[in-house]
Amino acid sequence: MTFTIDQFRLDGKVAVVTGAGGRGNSIGRAYALGLAEAGASVVVADLNAEGAKAVADEIAASGGKAIGVQVDVANEASTLAMGAAARDAFGGVDILVNNAALMVDISYDNIETISLDAWNKAFAVNLNGALLCTRAVVPSMRERGGGRIVNQTSGGAFPAIGLYGISKLALVGLTTTTAKVLGKDNITCNAIAPGNVKSDAGKLLVPDDSPFIKFLEMTVATRPRGEPDELVGTLLLLCSEAGAWITGQTIHVDGGWVMRP
């Protein structure tokens, strides 16, 4: 097979992006817009129904196809309804981006004092959410002859320090397991580990003048902070024919923060 640039196109594909309708300038929004730009029909899914609809409307206004769907990724019935909504609107699902997560609204208490409720809530969304959304769409991917799953982890999992990092490292384990189990069905599963991204949520959590950014300026190979759009190219590689032979991987997109051999 000879490579052509068209292998990055997603015309006729259906993509579900969770966590794509929350705070204004979010990574999920950039993912949804990028997938639509590559030709996919997009299901913009979020706990925030209005935000999901706003991003879907933005895609439609620029000539793409999208619907907004309210979903609670931690609730199995809700994820199944999301899968059904995708089938009703576009006939099935080819691509799932498990991007929804608690990052700002998560406990940063230390492991000796953190409440078990806070712990369980984080895992319910950041890990179980990806599992439930995967299970909700895999039957459709199988029917359609294959699929692509991308789990959004974080540079903050390498190494994991605190609940957020632990939940994101667990998601890497789900990624390799999913890749192994579904590979024979022509379904790939990979993870993207962004560095510090200037989404609205990222800026709220880590302001530009925080000591953490000063530290990153000294350690990151290029720039310590990126824009949501700078993650989209990697997503399109993992979601398209161009990335068909990549599975079980975690790709760091972080300017050279976490460097793994």
Ligand SMILES: NC(=O)c1ccc[n+]([C@@H]2O[C@H](COP(=O)([O-])OP(=O)(O)OC[C@H]3O[C@@H](n4cnc5c(N)ncnc54)[C@H](O)[C@@H]3O)[C@@H](O)[C@H]2O)c1
């Ligand atoms: N911003 C960063 O610096 C950064 C770095 C590494 C990884 N990430 C990851 O990237 C992803 C997006 O981050 P962001 O900066 O755009 O943050 P964000 O807070 O804007 O996005 C998270 C989204 O998840 C949604 N959500 C939360 N709980 C949900 C639930 N139960 N069901 C459905 N949706 C739910 C929120 O409404 C929100 O839209 C997250 O997985 C985050 O952990 C972000």
